[in-house]
Amino acid sequence: MFPAIVLAVPLVLSGCAGDASALDPAGPDARAIARLWWVMFYASIVLFALVMGLFALVMLKPGAGARLPEGRWILWGGLWMPVPVLMALLVVSLVQGEHLLAREGSGDALRVEAHARQWQWEFRYLDAENRPVTVDVLHMPVDRPVEVVTTSEDVIHSLWVPVLGGKIDAVPGHRNRVRLLADKTGNFGGLCAEYCGTGHTNMRFRVLVHEPEAFRALLERGFVE
Amino acid sequence: MTQTRGGQSLRLHRQLSAIWGTGPGFARLAAVNHSVIGKRFMATAAIFFAIGGLLGMLIRTQLASSESPFMEEGLYAQVFTMHGTIMMFLFAIPMLEGLAIYLLPKLLGARDLAFPRLTAYGYWCYLFGGTMLLAALAFGVAPDSGWFMYTPLSSRVFSPGINADVWLLGITFVEISALSAAVEILVSILKLRAPGMSLARMPIFGWYMLVTAGMMVVGFPPLILGSILLELERAFDLPFFDPARGGDPLLWQHLFWLFGHPEVYIIFLPAAGAISTFLPVFAGRPLAGYRAVVVALIAMGFLSLGLWVHHMYLVGIPHLALSFFSAASALVAIPTAVQIFAWLATLSHGRPRFSLPMLYFFGFLFIFVIGGLTGVMVAMVPFDIQAHDSHFVVAHLHYVLVGGFVFPVLGAAYYWVPHMTGRMPVNHLAKPAFWMIFVGFNVTFFIMHLTGLRGMPRRAHLYPAEPGLEWFNFISSVGSFVMAIGFGLLLLDFALHFRFGRAFRRNPWQARTLEWAMPTPPPPYAFASLPHVEVRADTLHPDRIGAELAAGQGYLGFVREGRMETLAVEAIGGRVEQVVELPRPSYLPLFTALATGVFFMAMLFKVYVVAALAPLLVVALFLRWTVGRGRRSDSGPEDVGRGVSVPSHFESRSAPSIWAMMFALIADATLFASLVFGGLFLWISAPGWPTPVMPQPDGIATLAMLAVAGLGCLSAWRSIPSGGAGRLAPLAFTVILHAGTMIFFAWSAAAIADPTEHAAAATVFFALCYAALHAAIGLVFAGYGLWRAATGWVSSVRLLDLRIGLLFHLYAFAAAAITLAFWWLMATLGGTGIPA
Known part of the structure; x- marks a missing residue:
């Protein structure tokens, strides 16, 4: 019964998702992470079933496992099974992490500074001449990476846009970087992930992803509607 | 023959009880006996578990619906902070200390731990420190910055009240007990074993606790240093963490997680040690892969010290550095898998029988394997970007800690509570209680992985009213109430056990370890005489040995000048080396802990004159401990029975207290090294x-x-x-x-x-x-x-x-x-x- 439940999980999830679900990605980075999650999820089910199946076997059929010497049990289960799985996973995640974690000056990225304070986000668009500011709303163009630099003026906050697969802490005294890339237009949820005091719950913001022309027009007007 | 042997046993029992026993009435406050203090630790930890559990219920009540008006955000912050703090510092660690204190001398064949008064002092520090935190909760000034107290949120600017001070001072007070227990456990395992019990013959639980205590000795000092530095910043404005004056908030995170990650294994290993002790009994054969398990434990101990950064993937550390910690975190799965397959191998080669401890082993295996798998997931940097600080991590850590600690400890309770009471479990309520806890737990926390991936951050008291999140949270809350009812049944089950449990004569599980080679409940002196161990000490025959030892046929089967004596051995080989004279029951540990408490309270309420004087009082009291201890003349080798004579520990070059001083200095040096690391870290990382x-x-x-x-x-x-x-x-x-x-x-x-x-x-x-x-x-x-x-x-x-x-x-x-x-x-x- 348990496997049936877990296999049905994706079906349950595809319905009624909010606008801040990591499993409902709106960009290639988030999609890659979601894919990694599903692969790990199904692999975990197999490994879990294996361990519990072996437990059921040794408990319910005494002697069935005795043909395998003790040392083999430990060597196969404790070493030969986990080592290749872990190695493969580490390589994949190393490559993916290298791709995901933004480094300085990635080409045509739009530069935005996200300044956090208790309890709001201030986004400053560094590529526009007058460096306009929006509060608790991040405007960005579709299909173009946005390099967000986070800073904080009081405590530690964490900027998280689940549908774009980006999260980075805003630490006072430090400037951290995260790259956001959307491939769909829309209105998505963003939030503060690090507990930052009594206003933490409501330190949410919106991410508005526009068509490039619409974004350019907004940027030129300084986001004044 | 039997008649004389029985008479001899009884006479010896009376003589030993008279000098080892704890007095009645107020004299209980002077107790130093490991059985008494061990049970006090466990009972107190169980009470804190109940309180922490109730706080968890409040959290689930708040989150049952999206816009719940049940708690306002300030109160909610105190509740989730105290839930985590209590469960980690006031339940898990003291519980494992209590288990080790109660069991170790009995498993190793000693009459008590090496430093009984230190055991008592540690208990009082734990009780008083924990009470400080509870009192703060009752007065509405409990810590409220989350259980890892990230600064600057916990700094004076952003937490002006005494809430954060309560955490820093109260927890440091409690950590005195963790450090003193760690030193005592290390020394007791290395020195106070039965003659002949080399390290390689030690029951596996001894190895688990040896590694655990070693990790505690180097794991706790960074936290203690961090707490001192943060308290100094709050009280006297020394800017260790203030980025405007050359400090760095990330220093706190490094110091905290340098402790915090080993902490997870410090909690898990003793519980796994309990499994490795009781599982072979129900498999009807000794643990498979004893050596492989020992190697796995040591590997785990070392690896766990190099993982702390996986709590900090998103603070801005370069990806290459993260990869190192990511790989180390994944590798920890290997020694864990070795243990799990050693258990499966033991069962597969034995004749396993199901019983209550084994039912909890099943619960452990099911939950902990899931926790381990999600642990590998969050060790992967890309996935952690999404999962970090979301309810996915909340689910993961509960799978690991409840699966890896609570379930094994409940199994251990069903296995060893009979040892403490001399009665067997009643069994009527035990199974329904297990299934309600097990099902309730999984309903609460399995769905929570998905709640997190759907964008639910930690520590938010409200969430958007969308059907997905509302349903998931509601299911979690329902599950938590089922689990709570299960724990209620469990409590009732143990109450029935104490009242109606059937008495047994000796060794009800047919165990093969020494703790069953004594009457149950155990007498204060544990063994009337000490055994000589010639085989691995999980393959003994407690029934036969027990009768022999009771008759005084082992070592020290007599009373000499009213002294409380036990034996110490050479650390590795187990050759008998010295006779240790333990101190009598004393009120001094209580008074010293009270004086220590005066210091912490004076710091809390900023009465710095008193805070400066209290340590002098503490030192004076500690000096008072030594009065009358020792000998005024050389006594040379003393007869310990079985034709062996060894010197008293006062005359030994490797007395337990010398070892204790070495371990205490290792802890002290770790604290100092953390400070040096902190200084260099600030130079590299901090602005200014x-x-x-x-x-x-x-x-x-x-x-x-x-x-x-x-x-x-x-x-x-x-x-x-x-x-x-x-x-x-x-x-x-x-x-x-x-x-x-x-x-x-x-x-x-x-x-x-x-x-x-x-x-x-x-x-x-x-x-x-x-x-x-x-x-x-x-x-x-x-x-x-x-x-x-x-x-x-x-x-x-x-x-x-x-x-x-x-x-x-x-x-x-x-x-x-x-x-x-x-x-x-x-x-x-x-x-x-x-x-x-």
């Missing part, structure tokens, strides 16, 4: 470096001080004679050198114009105070040695007091030299910045 406000050391003074430190080592060394009585002159000289060192460092610290101006000055200031404090303690040790030597407690063979002192003198003078080096290093680096 290099700085002009860097206090500069003086060349000539430094050289003079180095000479004093060298002389100090030399004179301390010379105070231990190679023949003849203790030498008073070198000891007196050591006193003078410590005094000079203390004055030098106190004066240097005072000469720093304004340590609050910059973290560089604050760090150097702290290091100088550290060296001064150690010189002051060295002064006490040297003075104490003089006093003992002058009053006839020291001779050419009775050198214990001086040997302990020597270790401390060497450390204190070395720390003084390293402090100077650290000052020069900081002065040089702090003036130049990072080389390009």
Whole structure:
């Protein structure tokens, strides 16, 4: 019964998702992470079933496992099974992490500074001449990476846009970087992930992803509607 | 024959009980016996578990619907902070300490732990520190910055009340008990075993606790240092973590997780050790892969110290560095898998029978394997970007900690509570209780992984009213109530057990370990005489051995001059080496803990005059502990039975207290090393470096001080004679050198114009105070040695007091030299910045 439940999980999830679900990605980075999650999820089910199946076997059929010497049990289960799985996973995640974690000056990225304070986000668009500011709303163009630099003026906050697969802490005294890339237009949820005091719950913001022309027009007007 | 043997047993029992027993009434406050204190630790931890559980229920009640008006955000913050704090510091750690304190002497074949009064002192510190936190909760001023107390949120600016101070001081108070238990457990395992029990013959639980206690000795000091630094910043404005003045909030995170990650394994290993002890009994054969498990444990201990950064993937550390920690985190899965397959191998080669402990083993396996798998997931940097600080991580950590600790401990409870009560479980409610806890747990936390991936952050008291999140949270809340009812049934089950459990004669599970080779409930002296162990100590026959030992046929099967005696062995080989005379029940641990509490309360309420005087009282009381301990004449080897004679520990070169001093100094050195790391970390990472406000050391003074430190080592060394009585002159000289060192460092610290101006000055200031404090303690040790030597407690063979002192003198003078080096290093680096 348990496997049936877990296999049905994706079906349950595809319905009624909010606008801040990591499993409902709106960009290639988030999609890659979601894919990694599903692969790990199904692999975990197999490994879990294996361990519990072996437990059921040794408990319910005494002697069935005795043909395998003790040392083999430990060597196969404790070493030969986990080592290749872990190695493969580490390589994949190393490559993916290298791709995901933004480094300085990635080409045509739009530069935005996200300044956090208790309890709001201030986004400053560094590529526009007058460096306009929006509060608790991040405007960005579709299909173009946005390099967000986070800073904080009081405590530690964490900027998280689940549908774009980006999260980075805003630490006072430090400037951290995260790259956001959307491939769909829309209105998505963003939030503060690090507990930052009594206003933490409501330190949410919106991410508005526009068509490039619409974004350019907004940027030129300084986001004044 | 049987008649005489029975009569002999009874006579021995009466004699031993008279000197080992704890008195009635108020005399209970003087208890130092490991069975008594172990049970107190576990009972107190169980009460904290219930309180922490109730706080968890409040959280689930709040989150049952999206816009719940049940709690406002300030109260909610206190509730989730205290839930985590209580479960980690006041439940899990003390529970495992209690289990180890109760079991270890009995498993290892000793009559008590090495330092019974320290056990009692640790318990009182735990009780008083925990009570401080609970009182704060009752008065509505409980800590509210989350259980890992990230600063600047926990700094004076953003948490102006006493809430954060309650955490920093209360938890540090409680950690005294963790450190003292760790030292005591290490020494007891290494020294207080039955003769013949080499390390390789030790019951596997001994290995688990040896590794655990070793991790505690190096795991807790970074947290204690961090707490001291943060409290100094809050109380006296020393800016260790303030980015505006050269500090760095990330320093706190490093220090916290340097402790926090080993902590997870510190909690898991004893629980796994309990499984490795009871599972073979129900499999009907010894543990498979004993050596592989020992190697896995040691590997786990080392790996766990190199994982802390996986709690910090998103603080801005370069990806390459993260990859290292990611790989190390994934590798921890291997020693874990080795243990799991050792258990499966044991079962597969045995004739397993199902019983209550095995039911909890099933619960453990099911939940912990899921927790381990999600642990590998969050160790992967890309996935952690999404999962970090979301409810996915909340689900993961509950799978690991509840699966890896609560379930095994409940299995252990069903296995060993009969040992404490002499009664068997009743069984009517036990199974329904298990299934309600098990199902309730999975309903609560399995769905929570998905809640997190759907964008639910940790520690938010409201969430968007969308159907997905609402349903998931509601299901979690329902599950948590099922689980709570299960725990209610469990409590009732144990109440019935205490009242109606069927009495048994001996060894109800047919176990093969020594703790069952004694009457149950156990007498205060545990063993009427001590066994000689010639095989691995999980393949013994407790029924036969028990009767022999009760009749006094082992070692020390007699009472000598009303002394409380047990044996110590050579650490690795297990050859009998010395007879240890343990101290009597005493009120001093209670009084000393009260005096310690005065210090912490004075710090909390900022009565700094009292806070400065209280440590003097604590030192005076600790000195009072030594009065009357020792011998006034050389006694030479003493008969311990079975034709063996060994010296008393007062005359041994490797007495337990010498080992204890070494481990205490390792903990102390770890704290100091964390400080050096902290200084270098600030130089590399914090904004505002290099700085002009860097206090500069003086060349000539430094050289003079180095000479004093060298002389100090030399004179301390010379105070231990190679023949003849203790030498008073070198000891007196050591006193003078410590005094000079203390004055030098106190004066240097005072000469720093304004340590609050910059973290560089604050760090150097702290290091100088550290060296001064150690010189002051060295002064006490040297003075104490003089006093003992002058009053006839020291001779050419009775050198214990001086040997302990020597270790401390060497450390204190070395720390003084390293402090100077650290000052020069900081002065040089702090003036130049990072080389390009």
